[in-house]
Structure formats: structure tokens, C-alpha cells
Amino acid sequence: MTLLLLVSILFATAAQNAPGAANDIREGKKLFDGMCARCHGVDGTGDEGPSLNRPTLTRAPDDESLRTVIRDGIPDRGMPRVRRLTDTELEQVVAYVRSLGRRSTGTASGDAQRGREIYTRLGCASCHIVSGQGSSFGPDLTEIGLQRGGAYLRQSVVGPAEALPRGLSLVPGRGFVEFLPVRVVTGDGREVRGVRINEDPFTIQLRDTTNQFHSYRKSDLKQLDKEFGKSLMPSFRGRITDAELNDLVAYLSGLRGAL
Amino acid sequence: MKARAFLAAASIALAAIHASAQVSYQRIVKAESEPSNWLTYSGNYQSHRFSPLTEINRQNVGQLKPAWVYQVRRTGIVETSPIVADGVMYLTEPPSTVTALDVRTGRPLWTYTPAIPTDVIVIGSPPVNRGVAILDDTIFFGTVHGHLIALDAKSGAVRWDTIVDDNKLGHYLTNAPLALADRIIVGVSGAEAGIRGFLDAYDPKTGKRVWRTYTVPGPGEPGFETWGGDSWKNGGGSSWLTGSYDPALNLVYWGTGNPGPDWNGDVRPGDNLYTCSLLALSPVDGKIKWHFQFTPHDVHDWDSNEIPILFDATVNGRARRLVAMANRNAFYYVLDRETGEFLTATPYAKQTWADGIDAKGRPRLRAGTDPSLEGTLVFPNIQGASNWPSPSYSPLTRLFYQPAREMGTYFYKGESKYKAGEPFVAGGGRAVNGDDAWGAVRAIEATTGKLKWEFKLLSPPWTGLLSTAGGLVFGGTEEGNFFALDAETGKPLWDLQLGGAVKANPISFGVDGKQYIAIAAGYAIFVFGL
Numbered sequence: 177m178t179l180l181l182l183v184s185i186l187f188a189t190a191a192q193n194a195p196g197a198a199n200d201i202r203e204g205k206k207l208f209d210g211m212c213a214r215c216h217g218v219d220g221t222g223d224e225g226p227s228l229n230r231p232t233l234t235r236a237p238d239d240e241s242l243r244t245v246i247r248d249g250i251p252d253r254g255m256p257r258v259r260r261l262t263d264t265e266l267e268q269v270v271a272y273v274r275s276l277g278r279r280s281t282g283t284a285s286g287d288a289q290r291g292r293e294i295y296t297r298l299g300c301a302s303c304h305i306v307s308g309q310g311s312s313f314g315p316d317l318t319e320i321g322l323q324r325g326g327a328y329l330r331q332s333v334v335g336p337a338e339a340l341p342r343g344l345s346l347v348p349g350r351g352f353v354e355f356l357p358v359r360v361v362t363g364d365g366r367e368v369r370g371v372r373i374n375e376d377p378f379t380i381q382l383r384d385t386t387n388q389f390h391s392y393r394k395s396d397l398k399q400l401d402k403e404f405g406k407s408l409m410p411s412f413r414g415r416i417t418d419a420e421l422n423d424l425v426a427y428l429s430g431l432r433g434a435l
Numbered sequence: 436m437k438a439r440a441f442l443a444a445a446s447i448a449l450a451a452i453h454a455s456a457q458v459s460y461q462r463i464v465k466a467e468s469e470p471s472n473w474l475t476y477s478g479n480y481q482s483h484r485f486s487p488l489t490e491i492n493r494q495n496v497g498q499l500k501p502a503w504v505y506q507v508r509r510t511g512i513v514e515t516s517p518i519v520a521d522g523v524m525y526l527t528e529p530p531s532t533v534t535a536l537d538v539r540t541g542r543p544l545w546t547y548t549p550a551i552p553t554d555v556i557v558i559g560s561p562p563v564n565r566g567v568a569i570l571d572d573t574i575f576f577g578t579v580h581g582h583l584i585a586l587d588a589k590s591g592a593v594r595w596d597t598i599v600d601d602n603k604l605g606h607y608l609t610n611a612p613l614a615l616a617d618r619i620i621v622g623v624s625g626a627e628a629g630i631r632g633f634l635d636a637y638d639p640k641t642g643k644r645v646w647r648t649y650t651v652p653g654p655g656e657p658g659f660e661t662w663g664g665d666s667w668k669n670g671g672g673s674s675w676l677t678g679s680y681d682p683a684l685n686l687v688y689w690g691t692g693n694p695g696p697d698w699n700g701d702v703r704p705g706d707n708l709y710t711c712s713l714l715a716l717s718p719v720d721g722k723i724k725w726h727f728q729f730t731p732h733d734v735h736d737w738d739s740n741e742i743p744i745l746f747d748a749t750v751n752g753r754a755r756r757l758v759a760m761a762n763r764n765a766f767y768y769v770l771d772r773e774t775g776e777f778l779t780a781t782p783y784a785k786q787t788w789a790d791g792i793d794a795k796g797r798p799r800l801r802a803g804t805d806p807s808l809e810g811t812l813v814f815p816n817i818q819g820a821s822n823w824p825s826p827s828y829s830p831l832t833r834l835f836y837q838p839a840r841e842m843g844t845y846f847y848k849g850e851s852k853y854k855a856g857e858p859f860v861a862g863g864g865r866a867v868n869g870d871d872a873w874g875a876v877r878a879i880e881a882t883t884g885k886l887k888w889e890f891k892l893l894s895p896p897w898t899g900l901l902s903t904a905g906g907l908v909f910g911g912t913e914e915g916n917f918f919a920l921d922a923e924t925g926k927p928l929w930d931l932q933l934g935g936a937v938k939a940n941p942i943s944f945g946v947d948g949k950q951y952i953a954i955a956a957g958y959a960i961f962v963f964g965l
Contacts, residue, residue, distance in 0.1 A: 210809040211847065211865070259847050259863020351869025376914030377893050378930050395927075404870065 197271060204272025207265055211258040220276040222325015224342050225255065229276040234322050234432070242270050253323075254342050254351075286419070291427025294420050298412065306431060313371070313387045314355065314409060315344045321431040329428045330421060336407040357406045358382055360392060361399035371408060458520050458569045458588075460616040464682050471945030473519040476566055476611040477825060478942065480680040481745040484827040485902050486943035490950035492905030495965055496919045496929045502951060502964040503541035508532075509548075513955040514823070516566040516611065516899070516940040518574075523588070524944075524953070525569065526960060530562035531578035533586060538946050541962065545591035547584075555580045556605050558858050559627030565677070565823065565940075566611035568619065570639050575619050577608025583621050583635075585642060595642030599623060603856050605630050611677045613687070618645060618718045620687055622674030622740075626695045629859030632672030634689055634714070636721060646721035650674060650691045650709045658708035658726075666703035669853045671695030672710040676740040676823050681756070684773060686715045686724060688745065688758055692738035696851040698806045698862030699734065706731040711739045713760060715775060725775030727796060729762045734805055735788070735846060736817050737763040744828045744835060745772060748882045759881055761826055761837040763819030766792060767884045781884030783877055784820035784839045788813050806862050810845035816872075817844045817864045818895075825899030825940045827908065828881060832922050835881040836908050840895030842872035876900060876910050878925060888925035899940030901952070909952055911937025917954055917961070933961055 209218065212225075220228030235250065236242035246269050249257035261269065295301070301310035304317045320329070323344070332339035341354045356372040358380070370384035380400065381391045385408065394400060416424070458474055466472070466479040470487040477484045491499065507513055511529025518525045523544060524536045534546040555562075557579050567576040573594055574586040581602040585594040599621065600606035605628020612621040619637045626632060632650035637643065650672035652658040662670060671694045678689030691714060694700070694707040709723070711730040716723050729739045743758050750757070750769075758772035765786035769778045777796030789798040804813050820840050827836040844864035851861035866872070874892035879885065898911035907928070908920045917937055918930035935957015943952050951964045 206808065256865055258865050259849065260858055260860050262850065265849065351866075351872070353870045356870070375893060376916050376932070377891065377912055378916055378918070378927070379932075402870075 200268045200271040201275045203265075204268035204270070204275075207261075207269050208272050212269075215255070217325060217327070220273065221327065223328055224324070224339070226323050227325035228273055231277045233273075233277070239270055239274070242273060246270065246273075286422030286424070286426030288423070288426040288430045290420075291423035291425065294416065294424045295427055298416070303409065311387065313383065313385070315341045317428065317431055319431065319433040321429045322433065324428075326425050326429055329425050332409075333416075333421060333424060334413040335411055336409040337405055337411075340407060353404060355407070357403040357408045359399070359401045359403065360397050362392070363396050363398060365398070369408075372402070457571050459571060460614070463570075463614065470943075472521065473517065473942045473944050474569065475518070475614065476516055476568065476677040477679070477742060480682060481828075482679040482742050482825070483744060483746075483830065483902075484742075484825050484900065484940065484942075485829050485904075486950075487904045488943055488945055488950040489903070489905045490945075491903065491907065491943075491952065491965060493907065493921055493928060496905070496907055498965055499919070499929050499931075499952070499963045500965070502962045504962070505536055505541040505543075505960045507534075507958050507960070508546070510958070512561050512563050512938055513958060513960075514563045514565050514939050515955050515960070516825070517942055517953055517960065518567055518569050519942070519944040519953075520569055520588075522946065525567050525574055525588070526955075527564035527566055527576060529564060530557075531564055531576070531580070533567055533574060533576050533591065535588075535591065536960075538944065541960070547586055547591040547593070549578050549580070549582065549584060549596070551578065551580050552602075555607070556602055556628065556856050557607050558605050559624055559673075560609060560675075562607075563609050565609055568612040568614040570614035570619070573639060575612045575614060575621075575639070577610060577612060577621055579607045579609070581606040581608060581623075583608065583612065583619070583637060583642070585639070597637060597642040597644070599635060600630075604628065605856055610675050613677050613680060614639065615680060615687070615718050620678070620689070620718065622676065622678070622689065624673050624675040626671030626673040626692050626738075627697065627858055627860050628856060629669035629671070629695050629853045630673070631668060631670055632674055632691060632710075634674045634716065634721070636718060648714075648716060648721035648723060650712075650714070652708065661705040661708040663702070663704035669695050669859055670703065670707060670710065672707075673738070674740070675738075676742065679743045679745050679758070680718070681745055681772060684756070685718065686772070687718050688743040688772065689714050689716065690738070690740040690743060690760070692740050693733050693736045696859045696861040697734075697736045698846060698860065698864075699848050699850065700732050703732075707733070711737060713739060713743055713758070713770070713775075715772065727768075727770055727775050727777065729760075729766070729768065729796075730764050731797065735764075735813060737815075737819050739763065740823070741821050742825050744826060744881075746828055746830070746833075746881055748833070750778060750882060757882070759828075759835055761821045761835070761839070761879070763815070763821050764788070764798070765815045765820035766798075767835070767837070767879055768796070769882065769884065770796075779884055781879075783837060783879055783884070783886070785814045785841055785843075786820070787843075806846035806848035806864075808848060810847050810865065812843055812845050812867070814843040815840060816842040816866050816895075817846070818842070822897070824897055824938075827900040827902040829902040829904075829922055831904060831906075832878075832902070833881050834878040834887055834902075834922070836900045836902055836922075837877045837879060838896040838898060838900055838910060839875045839877045839889075840872075841874055842895045843867040876908065876920060876925065878908075878922075890920050890925040890927065897936065897938040898954075901941035901943060903943060905950075909941045909954070911939075911941070911954060911956065913937070915956060917941075917956060933957065933959075935959070
């Protein structure tokens with residue numbers, strides 16, 4: 177009873193303060209830190225999810241589309257619907273996310289044109305496609321600037337195992353590690369290393385390091401190792417300078433699909 | 436030898452049936468004596484989901500092949516568990532369509548779709564249907580707009596159409612009714628819309644309600660004191676999955692769902708009886724003989740609607756009538772089904788919320804496991820270590836086969852105010868999915884809860900299990916596999932990719948002296964035989 181009374185008083189207080197935008201942003205930050213920051217970074221600076229501290233959000237150019245994204249998620253692209261929000265909570269998160277876009281965006285300090293040359297020199301196209309050009313062993317990077325924040329891109333170049341792809345592959349399904357390195361030993365003793373494309377309890381499909389497709393019944397294999405925490409992408413740590421890394425990240429951040 | 440004996444028995448039973456072609460209550464009571472039919476949701480009143488047929492067995496299951504496939508004419512998740520009676524299969528298509536098929540060919544005989552309003556309110560689950568009940572010459576099923584409808588089994592013509600309760604308040608039906616002598620028992624969904632849950636019984640002939648027992652007591656009733664303030668009015672406690680029945684004790688066993696609102700229990704201080712409980716009720720008047728609450732004051736959405744399985748066994752030298760449930764909260768419970776006395780509880784999947792269960796059956800809660808603003812990681816997840824997919828019990832192996840879900844959730848606490856016909860939930864969760872989640876078919880010694888074997892699955896399953904006298908357990912996967920395991924060892928003996936997630940319960944039946952297995956997957960019903 178007492179508790180109920182207390183709750184009612186709190187409700188009433190909240191209602192009186194509701195119109196204050198600053199209050200909305202403050203409450204929105206609390207919700208964001210709890211539910212969104214893990215992927216979108218504290219203050220929306222981006223992590224394994226895209227940065228949100230930009231004036232225009234590609235999938236949410238207006239408040240209505242932002243509400244929809246927050247309410248329903250984008251399950252196909254790895255963004256879950258976290259939980260059902262009340263209308264008030266939804267408005268608070270919208271207010272907070274919009275406030276991030278009004279802040280200084282702190283754009284990448286590198287030179288994208290030089291970054292493009294570095295991309296070519298390092299041979300990135302031997303595993304990645306940009307605008308239809310390149311090879312498909314690794315993720316397509318055509319829209320990577322929309323999908324990932326700068327810090328995440330930087331990490332993926334110097335320590336790819338700590339910044340694995342997410343939301344870039346539609347199979348094997350939501351939440352599964354994508355481009356998971358696997359090593360199998362076949363019944364006749366051959367070793368094959370590659371990335372998992374799909375899997376079920378009885379079979380596994382993979383592409384080997386020459387991008388050839390393989391399908392196995394697990395019961396036919398002598399060994400199947402899933403190498404969690406590893407990436408088949410080489411680390412470029414120590415192979416490029418900090419300035420070159422900045423340039424490369426600037427180039428990647430500018431990849432935003434067909435213009 | 437045994438196989439031939441069973442088949443012979445089945446043929447004799449079949450011959451007897453054709454004379455009457457009426458599915459009487461007595462036939463359902465003795466369902467094991469005519470294994471070529473599947474007369475009630477879980478195969479028998481004890482909910483064993485066990486087939487005494489032996490034609491398909493360990494030796495030959497490797498040769499199992501599709502006999503026919505029926506593609507549903509509607510879109511939505513197909514969670515149906517068919518009924519087979521006298522040459523006809525009765526199944527449901529989402530959200531609330533009933534179709535009768537020729538069991539030999541899969542060709543439709545009739546189909547019935549009620550007029551569902553476009554503004555139908557379905558809060559708390561996808562708009563699915565899990566099956567029908569049959570009694571005499573009538574088919575009974577529930578709808579997402581809150582009706583219980585009786586159809587003529589031969590033609591699909593409506594015999595009666597009763598409104599169970601107002602859909603504008605969020606009442607809807609997904610469960611297969613349970614047909615008893617002179618009673619159609621049916622549960623209701625809607626706790627996430629803040630309904631006050633109940634279980635109903637209807638007259639099979641007229642559709643008139645015989646009794647209603649609320650799962651949340653009102654003023655003056657026992658248990659009312661377990662609800663603070665007016666919280667009982669929107670207390671939830673849905674009864675959304677089919678229960679079991681003991682003809683000898685004349686008691687119905689039915690599980691109840693979560694209290695409302697989910698994830699924030701502050702507005703409903705107390706144990707919140709009879710939510711997250713098993714009720715033993717008289718089918719005559721609906722009176723509750725006993726209750727057992729698995730999760731008092733639930734804040735994780737761990738409904739206790741899971742299938743209660745009835746079996747008899749000797750416990751500590753004493754013959755007892757038992758009821759077992761692999762609860763959504765990750766513990767496997769065994770109770771005395773005459774008295775409701777708690778006997779044992781054993782974790783059958785990973786759980787991080789309780790330091791065990793005390794001698795009375797009450798969980799010893801672990802601190803810091805309530806939902807929070809920043810999210811609290813707890814196992815099992817919101818959908819639980821078990822859910823609606825059925826377990827199976829084999830009287831031959833005396834094992835309880837459970838599809839177990841190994842998954843955690845970050846539970847968030849929010850706020851909610853009741854508004855009629857709108858979501859009454861206060862928080863939610865973010866599941867730990869993908870490679871961090873998995874599942875298993877677990878064979879549990881029914882009396883002790885001890886694990887005998889497990890067969891690992893890539894993802895937490897949404898498929899029920901069927902065990903058979905052929906020494907097999909059939910199950911399925913989220914990835915679309917349908918498979919058979921050795922019931923004694925868990926060794927995989929056969930599997931086939933069906934091309935769509937298997938979110939249904941398997942059954943078995945016989946026709947023309949041959950055994951078949953049926954399962955829904957994707958948007959189709961598959962029937963397999965040798």
C-alpha cells in the first residue's frame with residue numbers, strides 16, 4: 177500500500193516535469209546507457225553498431241523513423257528490439273539520440289584519398305568488395321561507413337579478432353558469430369580451414385581460404401574446431417603507421433554505398 | 436515380434452472404430468489401446484506424447500521417407516499438433532483456421548476460417564494456434580479473437596461459437612482445448628495485456644459455460660492476500676497451454692502463467708497466487724483441490740504453463756501417483772498428484788537465479804537477479820529453459836524427454852500503467868543468442884530428475900518431442916532438421932532437413948497397418964513413413 181502510494185507520487189512528479197526537454201534528454205541517456213551503449217558506444221560514438229553522433233542518421237532521417245527503429249530494431253542487420261518501451265520512454269530515447277547529432281561529430285582526422293591508396297596497396301580488395309570491386313572472402317565494405325564507427329574500424333584493422341563482423345551476414349542467423357574461423361579434419365585426414373557460412377546440429381557449410389565452398393556432415397569429420405575469438409583477417413598492427421591508419425579509417429568511414 | 440503384436444492390436448482397434456466413428460470420452464481414456472489414432476493434444480490424458488506403435492524402430496528408422504506434405508494456406512508460424520481420428524487428420528493453420536485432411540494422402544477434406552476482426556488484439560505471443568480437441572463427432576478450437584468454436588467433424592460446419600471473453604481487453608486463445616466427459620476445458624492468453632487469468636469449462640453440446648475458475652483470487656478468496664492493493668485486477672496468470680487429466684482421481688492439471696506486469700513486481704507485492712503455478716481442479720465444478728507455485732512473485736516472465744506429465748512410480752519404497760514438470764525456470768519438479776506434495780526439484784538447464792529449492796518446494800532466491808535499469812544477466816532467458824514445446828514420457832524407458840533451452844537474458848526493469856487492450860509489461864530483455872546460446876534434448880529419469888543422456892542442439896529448440904515404443908525419440912531444430920534419436924542412449928539415428936524452422940510438436944499414427952510420424956515445419960506439415 178505504502179509502496180503503491182509512493183509510486184503514484186513519483187508518477188505525478190514525473191508528469192509535472194515532463195515537458196522539459198533537458199529532462200527528456202537526461203532520462204533518455206539513462207535508458208540509452210542501459211540498452212544501447214553496448215553496441216552504439218557511450219555517447220553514441222559507435223562500436224560494433226554504427227555511430228549515432230551524426231546530424232543525419234541513414235535509417236532514421238526523421239523522428240518517426242527513429243521511433244520505429246528503436247521500437248522494432250533492425251533484426252536483419254543485427255539490431256535487436258531490446259524491450260517494449262512506454263511512449264514516454266521512447267520519446268526520451270529519441271530526444272537523447274537527436275541531441276547526440278547536435279554535438280561536434282569529431283570527424284576522422286585522416287585523408288580519405290590517401291586512405292584509398294593505402295587500401296589498394298595493402299591488398300584489401302583481395303578479400304573485400306567495395307562497390308562491386310574485389311573478392312568476397314571477407315565482408316562487403318560498400319556501406320561500412322554507415323555500419324561502423326571510426327574506433328571500431330580502427331580496431332578491425334589493427335586487431336580484427338577484437339572487432340568481428342556483426343549484422344553483415346544473414347546466415348546462420350541472428351547473434352551467431354559471423355565469418356567464424358573453423359578448422360575441420362575430414363574422414364580421410366585432409367585439413368580444411370575457412371569461415372563458417374552456415375551450420376545445423378548435423379551439418380556445416382564453409383568457405384576455405386581460397387574462397388571455395390565445402391559442405392560436411394559432422395558425423396563424417398574426424399575433427400571440427402570452431403575458433404571463437406579469432407579472425408582469418410591478418411592484423412595490420414605494426415605494418416602501417418598511425419597516420420596511415422587514420423587515412424585508412426577516413427576512407428572506410430566515407431564508404432556509404434552508392435551515391 | 437513385439438512390433439507385429441502392436442500392429443495387430445492396432446488393426447483390431449481400427450476395425451472396431453469404423454463401426455462407431457465417434458470419438459467418445461471412453462476412447463480417449465483408453466487412447467493407448469488404439470495407437471493408430473492420436474485423439475488428444477498430447478496423445479493421452481497423461482500427456483505422455485508417446486506412441487505405442489513399433490513398426491518404425493531403431494533398426495529401420497534410417498529408411499524413413501516423406502509420405503506426403505501439406506502446405507498451409509495461411510501465413511504465420513505453424514505450431515500445430517494434429518489430431519488423427521478414424522482416417523482424418525485435424526490440424527490448425529495460423530492464426531485460427533482448422534483444416535481436415537485425408538490421412539492417407541494429405542488431401543484437404545474441409546477447412547474453416549472464422550471472421551477475425553482486423554483490429555484483433557494479440558499481445559504476448561505471435562498469433563498462433565496449437566491444435567484442436569475432438570469429442571464424439573465435434574472438433575473444438577480456440578481463436579485469436581477470443582472465441583471457442585465447435586465444428587462438425589465431417590463437414591467443418593459450425594455447431595456453436597462462444598465468446599470466451601472480450602478480445603478488446605486482450606483475451607485470446609492459442610491452446611488446444613482438452614475434451615473430457617461432458618466438459619471442454621480451455622485456457623486463455625493475455626497476461627501481457629493485463630487480463631485476470633482463468634480456466635473455463637464448456638458444455639460440449641451447447642457451448643454454454645459450466646464453470647470459470649480465476650487463476651487470480653478475488654476479494655475474500657484464499658490467496659487474495661498475496662496481491663498488494665488492486666494489483667489482482669490485472670494480475671495475469673494466463674492458462675495458455677493444454678493441461679492433463681487423471682480419470683481415476685478425476686482431476687485436471689493445468690499450469691498458469693506469469694503475473695502482470697512482467698519484469699517489475701513493485702506494484703504487486705506478495706507471492707501473486709496462483710500465477711506460475713500448477714493447479715489441480717475438479718472438472719465437475721472447477722474447484723481447486725491443490726495448488727503448487729513454482730516461482731512466487733515472478734519477475735522474469737517464467738510462466739508455468741508447461742505440459743504436466745502424469746505417471747506412477749515408487750518413491751522411497753512407496754507407490755505414488757506423480758506429476759512432473761520441466762518448468763520454464765530451469766528446474767524439473769516432481770509432485771504427488773493426489774495431494775500436491777512437493778517431492779523433488781532438480782535443475783535440468785543452466786540457471787543463475789536460485790540457490791536451490793527448499794524442502795517445501797520454494798526457491799531460495801539469489802540476490803541481484805531482479806531486472807534492473809541497466810540490465811541484469813540471468814539464466815534461463817525470458818522464454819525459459821522450457822516453453823510450450825512438449826516434453827515426452829516413455830513408460831518403457833521411464834525417462835522424461837525434455838527439449839532444453841540454454842540461454843540467458845539481460846533483464847530490464849521498466850514501468851507500466853494498465854490501459855485496457857494495451858501492453859501491460861514493465862521492462863523486457865535482450866537475449867544472449869547466437870553461439871552463446873544452445874540447446875539439447877535431455878533424457879531425465881522421471882522420478883529422480885537425474886540426467887541420463889543429452890543430445891546437443893545448435894540453438895535453443897522450439898520443437899516438442901515424441902517418444903515411441905520403437906525405442907525412438909523424434910525432435911527438431913530451429914535450423915530445420917527433423918531427427919530421430921535412440922530413446923535409451925540419445926544416439927542420432929536419422930535426420931532430414933525440412934527447409935524451415937521446426938516449431939511444433941510431433942505425433943504418430945497408423946493407417947492401413949503402417950506407422951507414420953507427423954511434424955509441422957516452416958509452412959507445411961510433413962508425414963513420414965517407411
